Amino acid sequence: MSILVYAEHDNNVLKIDTLKTVAAAQKIGGDITILVVGHNCQAVAEKASKVNGIAKVVVADSTAYEHQLAENVSLLVSELAADYSVVMATALTTGKNFMPRVAALLDVAQISDIIAVESADTFVRPIYAGNAIATVQSLDDKKVITVRSTGFNPVACDGSADITNLDNVINAGISSHVSDELTVSERPDLSAASVVISGGRGMQNGDNFKLLDGIADKLGAAIGASRAAVDAGFVPNDMQVGQTGKIVAPDLYIAVGISGAIQHLAGMKDSKVIVAINKDPEAPIFQVADYGIVADLFEALPELENAL
């Protein structure tokens, strides 16, 4: 069995989630190739070559791939897929965007968002926002799979695989990149952080999110938000944790002023330890929290910052 793993990156940094996708690939078993598609992405390729337990790294570096547009990437990946029995990507924005396109071009089903591997053709994935867990068997010869990285532990990076450069450049010519409006933050990535502190509607406005800064600094935490806080315009959408936002599973998740709607729980309930700070003792968040404190967050947050 040979497995192609698509690297998730921004042309500079290989996302840690790819290391978790490689872990999922190892559970299926076989020779693993990491594919790096981008432009001026040699740093990513070098990092990928250090990933443990892989056979090789192949790189497709071209301006046509700079923004990893789905139309171009899917044609490349489906062409390369001829030599592999499994194609995998992380279920983050890039993988979610182009992988179903690859599956359709290969005329196979895609198994989305797997959280466990039962066997080479059987996988476990959440459905209904994680309110049910499905075990699904793929009946296709070739498998196209996206991996929810919170389900797997990252593999180590002390290997040294060979890097091969591809010269296939495929430009479908039907789409182009216009602009990016990315949030710049000194803090760790939400999906990679070992501690996450999130604010909800209880924060009352965007300014009050500053109350989370000091605590996040002390804990090296990423800052997240509930959908209610995003919809109310307190913070940008890329901070949203939940069914339709980011799925996180840090060692410590602190929910501040978040009631705990099903949609939010779907995004964080696999965290190792959950702390809830809420003034409403009936808030559903307390049903999943390991430690809860019924308190006014405007008093509790400064106190917590001082106590750390």
Place this chain on the structure above:
Amino acid sequence: MKVLVPIKRVIDYNVKVRVKPDNSNVDLANVKMAINPFCEIAVEEAVRLKEAGTATEVIVISIGDKSCQEQLRTALALGADRAIQIETDQNLDALNIAKLLQKVVEEEQPQLVILGKQSIDSDNNQTGQMLAALTGLAQGTFASEVKVEESKVNVTREVDGGLQTISLNLPAIITTDLRLNEPRYASLPNIMKAKRKPLEVKSAADFGIDLTARTNLLKVTPPREREAGLIVESIDELVEKLKNEAKVIS
């Protein structure tokens, strides 16, 4: 320009999902069903394009048994012009859904197809992208803003780090994210009017596509439940527990 909006009938998002005792699937007997919320946003976007004079006709389509006509009527009440139901009793994989939609796209020749980014039941997030691949069209997934210009459409997408704007040649496929718009409620007169709008029924079998299942659902189980933990009395106690009991901070 014509806009095609495929919609799915799913469990209402407010209903608590229960797994059947025999673990064969979730229990949908006597459960309230609705238009998938992301599909509803797609209908709204298409209707707004029509109101702005950009679109000339909005066609909604759903694939399933007769019961999905209920959701098609709702979409007609929200402002769609006509509806197509592709009749099947099978629970089709996203790839087979996309193949049926491909045939409809070939027949209707819409300039835009707007779909929800995922359904809240199977959570696959596949159909729009697959349809784009099969028709060879460009795709703008997870859209939070759509701007149609002459022969192109600019789509702002919700991506991991923020927002990305791309430009697509028309015709194109768009999938909606939550913040694209806030769907309206159907008014009573529009609900009445929707009953008289055309709804065409076609049989999936007539499309001549091999609809064999590509996946086999082996079992469905409830998720591991977390248990409620300890309510602490003070921040000091909380910090002490996190340090010494949970050992997640030092």
